[in-house]
Amino acid sequence: MINNQTVNALRFLSVDAVEKANSGHPGMPLGMADIAETLWRDHLNHNPKNPLWFNRDRFVLSNGHGSMLLYSLLHLSGYDLSIDDIKDFRKLGSKTPGHPEVKVTPGVETTTGPLGQGIANAVGMAMAEKILSAKLNTSEIDIINHYTYCFLGDGCLMEGVSHEAMSLAGVHGLGKLICFYDSNGISIDGKIVDWYKDDIAKRCEAYNWNVIDKVDGHNREEINKAIEIAKDSDKPSMIVCKTSIGYGAGKKQDSESSHGAALGPEIIRELRENLQWPHPEFFIPDNIYSEWDATEKGQVLESEWEKLKAKLKASAPEKHNLLHRLVSNKFPKSFDERFNNFVSRLSQKKDHIATRKSSQIILEELNDLLPELIGGSADLSGSNNTNTSKSVSITDDPSGNYIFYGVREFGMNAIMNGISLHGGLIPYAGTFLVFMDYGRNAVRMASLMGIRTIFVFSHDSIALGEDGPTHQPIEHLTTLRATPNMNTWRPANLIETAAAWKSALKNQNNPTSIILSRQNLKYFDSKDFDDVSSGGYFVKQMPNAKINLIATGSEVAAALDASAILKKDGIEVNVASVPCVEVLESNKNRYDSIFDNDITIAIECSHPSSWYKHTKRVLGIETYGESGAGGDLINHFGFSATQIAQRVKEIL
Numbered sequence: 001m002i003n004n005q006t007v008n009a010l011r012f013l014s015v016d017a018v019e020k021a022n023s024g025h026p027g028m029p030l031g032m033a034d035i036a037e038t039l040w041r042d043h044l045n046h047n048p049k050n051p052l053w054f055n056r057d058r059f060v061l062s063n064g065h066g067s068m069l070l071y072s073l074l075h076l077s078g079y080d081l082s083i084d085d086i087k088d089f090r091k092l093g094s095k096t097p098g099h100p101e102v103k104v105t106p107g108v109e110t111t112t113g114p115l116g117q118g119i120a121n122a123v124g125m126a127m128a129e130k131i132l133s134a135k136l137n138t139s140e141i142d143i144i145n146h147y148t149y150c151f152l153g154d155g156c157l158m159e160g161v162s163h164e165a166m167s168l169a170g171v172h173g174l175g176k177l178i179c180f181y182d183s184n185g186i187s188i189d190g191k192i193v194d195w196y197k198d199d200i201a202k203r204c205e206a207y208n209w210n211v212i213d214k215v216d217g218h219n220r221e222e223i224n225k226a227i228e229i230a231k232d233s234d235k236p237s238m239i240v241c242k243t244s245i246g247y248g249a250g251k252k253q254d255s256e257s258s259h260g261a262a263l264g265p266e267i268i269r270e271l272r273e274n275l276q277w278p279h280p281e282f283f284i285p286d287n288i289y290s291e292w293d294a295t296e297k298g299q300v301l302e303s304e305w306e307k308l309k310a311k312l313k314a315s316a317p318e319k320h321n322l323l324h325r326l327v328s329n330k331f332p333k334s335f336d337e338r339f340n341n342f343v344s345r346l347s348q349k350k351d352h353i354a355t356r357k358s359s360q361i362i363l364e365e366l367n368d369l370l371p372e373l374i375g376g377s378a379d380l381s382g383s384n385n386t387n388t389s390k391s392v393s394i395t396d397d398p399s400g401n402y403i404f405y406g407v408r409e410f411g412m413n414a415i416m417n418g419i420s421l422h423g424g425l426i427p428y429a430g431t432f433l434v435f436m437d438y439g440r441n442a443v444r445m446a447s448l449m450g451i452r453t454i455f456v457f458s459h460d461s462i463a464l465g466e467d468g469p470t471h472q473p474i475e476h477l478t479t480l481r482a483t484p485n486m487n488t489w490r491p492a493n494l495i496e497t498a499a500a501w502k503s504a505l506k507n508q509n510n511p512t513s514i515i516l517s518r519q520n521l522k523y524f525d526s527k528d529f530d531d532v533s534s535g536g537y538f539v540k541q542m543p544n545a546k547i548n549l550i551a552t553g554s555e556v557a558a559a560l561d562a563s564a565i566l567k568k569d570g571i572e573v574n575v576a577s578v579p580c581v582e583v584l585e586s587n588k589n590r591y592d593s594i595f596d597n598d599i600t601i602a603i604e605c606s607h608p609s610s611w612y613k614h615t616k617r618v619l620g621i622e623t624y625g626e627s628g629a630g631g632d633l634i635n636h637f638g639f640s641a642t643q644i645a646q647r648v649k650e651i652l
Helices: 005-021 027-042 064-077 083-087 117-136 154-158 160-171 200-206 220-231 265-274 286-292 295-315 317-327 335-346 355-369 409-422 433-437 440-449 476-481 494-506 529-533 555-568 581-585 588-595 630-636 641-651
Strands: 058-061 148-153 177-183 210-216 237-242 373-377 402-404 426-432 454-458 487-489 512-515 537-540 547-551 574-577 599-603 617-619
Touching: 005 027, 005 064, 005 083, 005 265, 005 286, 027 064, 027 148, 027 177, 027 220, 058 064, 058 117, 064 083, 064 286, 117 148, 117 160, 117 177, 117 317, 117 409, 117 440, 148 154, 154 160, 154 177, 160 409, 177 220, 200 210, 200 237, 210 220, 220 237, 295 317, 335 355, 335 494, 355 373, 355 494, 373 409, 409 426, 409 440, 426 433, 433 440, 433 454, 433 476, 476 487, 476 512, 487 494, 487 581, 494 512, 494 529, 537 555, 537 588, 547 555, 547 588, 547 641, 555 574, 555 599, 555 641, 581 588, 599 641, 617 641
Parallel strands: 058 148, 148 177, 177 237, 210 237, 373 402, 373 426, 426 454, 454 512, 487 512, 547 574, 547 599, 599 617
Antiparallel strands: 537 574
16 A cells, blocks of 8 residues: 555545535545545646646546545645535535636635536646737747646546547647546446447547556555656647555555545554554644645746746737736737727618628628637538638648537537637537537536637527438527526528627627528617617517517517418507527616516527516427428418417417
């Protein structure tokens, strides 16, 4: 057994916290402590006094159930995480939740728990580092120069998203990404040999990764040597570490019994004997605290970086100014004025165009205004219209602004989250709305973390046509709107699409989904841009109307045409466009004016569930779609102007 007290400090803080909480996962911290100690004390560049120092190395715990290992590392290194916080592990409102949560615990880079997404986030962080270094470094000054380290286990590698993300990492040669595979042969159900026999080394080699195989995960010299080798590679590296889950825990070592439950007093007493740790629970000797303390080193590292910034300012002021703006997360001073002038020009256009095309027109301008925008698509660039004439693939130029993700919806979304978490860049990427399901959990994680990731979903309804029900979204808008902290925009024209994009860019504390049509939409005049940006506004108001028709996207023009038909029959109705109900809800007076009438009817070619919160009358779709021409399907499901007018009459 290892008699290294700096390592054992990690182990016993972890098992003592799990024991006190009577909940958690002690096995992984016991098994990966040696790797963690070597990495954090000898290699990781970070500053506990400033966890957000921009050029720090990023550390991602993809196997997030081992959260106590990370909390122990943060506490011992000098972060604002006290021993009382450690004792509060898993308690309501604590800084040490069951799985790591960004913005809750200082030093946590991303929220992990759903296995596999951490490695995908890490790929995004490493990709951001490579893009920013290409944009900002000079031949003499590497102002962006850091590594992304990631711990992961068997479960992460079983998840399909790991395949997607790791494959793309190999394509882009992310040499600053170094992963540690905790190869302990155990998962919750027992020995993995009965359900998992991948040769990870060969798998990673096939991804074009650098592999350091058969490293003893309990041998400091081997671990250190492996890290040095990985640092010299121009490929992403996988260090395959053979470890024992529950190291030192008697009969629970190398057993699933140590994975997800407190060890119990008897086993912990044995553990203390085996590892020669004579101290009571939660006690760390002062000399060990001193050895772990990284505050002074971290401040020196950041100070040296500030000196580099000063040199950059003198030799390349434009790059320095861009760096300053990106690090401070600010827009160019001219952004609002230029974008508003652009919107004014847009208002002169009266074309009948699809909102996916509207989005492309807006992105064409945004690509000029914001070099930090990083676009992409899951093999649907020409359909999502996420690329523009200003799009430059990072495959061709690392300082570019566009990522071809391939058919990897889940990986794409999780990688975008990593790019957003890294800071300095604003990621957006597209797929069809129906394929949101493939990447749904990463959409949820973006919302949970409250980060600015922009999801572009085109082909938004049955109107996409002949591809049929497999490609026609029904329940997806309801799902997005039911996701806390998500803004979902479904614009109806060019101006509403511009409002959606501005809102998505300006909102730094939650993700945005922009839902776009495949088909051309009939032009109608929007109101003032501020009205549109409020999330909902009246497109048509009648003095004696006691009926409000509420619509989104393609159904707004149909509702307007239906109102004209109804007027001929002596029925006056107001028509409101509500491109983003979440934004509208934040403006109570405006919300009440739209939804407070004798009769309020919501109209949308999707499942009606999300609208019942606002009105009891909804014209929606509660079945799957059909294969056929888009126009025929609109008629088949009752969403032509004539049919809407008739359905309104039936309600009256």
